[in-house]
Amino acid sequence: MNLKIFGLNLGFITNLYHAENTLQQNFEKGRIYVCSPTWVILGGEKKILVDTGYPSVEWFNNHIPKSKSGSFWQRAERKPDQELIPALGKIDLKPEDIDIVINTHLHFDHCGQNDKFKNSKFIVQRKEYINAFRPFTGFEWAYANPLAFPGEMPPFWGTNFTFIEGDTKIVDGVKCITIPGHSPGEHGVLVDTAKGKYFLAGDLFPTTENWERKIPTGYISDLNEWYRSYDKVLTLNAKVISHHCATNFEGVDVLELG
Ligand SMILES: [Zn+2]
Numbered sequence: 001m002n003l004k005i006f007g008l009n010l011g012f013i014t015n016l017y018h019a020e021n022t023l024q025q026n027f028e029k030g031r032i033y034v035c036s037p038t039w040v041i042l043g044g045e046k047k048i049l050v051d052t053g054y055p056s057v058e059w060f061n062n063h064i065p066k067s068k069s070g071s072f073w074q075r076a077e078r079k080p081d082q083e084l085i086p087a088l089g090k091i092d093l094k095p096e097d098i099d100i101v102i103n104t105h106l107h108f109d110h111c112g113q114n115d116k117f118k119n120s121k122f123i124v125q126r127k128e129y130i131n132a133f134r135p136f137t138g139f140e141w142a143y144a145n146p147l148a149f150p151g152e153m154p155p156f157w158g159t160n161f162t163f164i165e166g167d168t169k170i171v172d173g174v175k176c177i178t179i180p181g182h183s184p185g186e187h188g189v190l191v192d193t194a195k196g197k198y199f200l201a202g203d204l205f206p207t208t209e210n211w212e213r214k215i216p217t218g219y220i221s222d223l224n225e226w227y228r229s230y231d232k233v234l235t236l237n238a239k240v241i242s243h244h245c246a247t248n249f250e251g252v253d254v255l256e257l258g
């Protein structure tokens, strides 16, 4: 296929503890600086975008709890050219041009700007949507569930989803592959490009060391499922792209894959 993937950084997130992304390993590294990107798949019958980033810096920083010492657990930062419209403009697109938005899962940093895509069909696993309304303890904030933020609705509220169940072909060369473990209904996106297969792994592997060193993410819904999903990704024989890895964007404004 002649598909190509373009990665666009929609902002940074600083985590207080690197260990949060790596199941309490790598304490020595302290803070971790990650990015919150979107991925655009072009060259096929539809223009497809994967994940829409967090809503805004103000929203993010107002919704992250402080640690007991009073320091912020996470902080967001978005440069002017990382706002959605200028970011998409780097590849000559506007939000209205996107035919299909795939949300890998419904944590707020993956569906935060769904409302800006007026002409798109939205795809998510039915299981993920159901779980977003009754997350287990500790994950209410990640879904921006009213249990964590009384009186508010999550950023995906109002999105008119098309639900899928299980591994599903979206268009020729683009397939959603279920990878539960970080969240119960997460799927990644397998893309068949001219230069081979790429797998956009969502938060199963937020950083490359989760994938390369087989270290589960610290945010985990089911550890056994995480290991099973890891093995499933191995069978795809694809180049794996870790969603939040800031090194993906070191020295590049637009990351071109395929
Ligand atoms: Zn997540």
Ligand SMILES: [Zn+2]
Binding pocket: 107, 109, 110, 203, 244
């Ligand atoms: Zn995330």
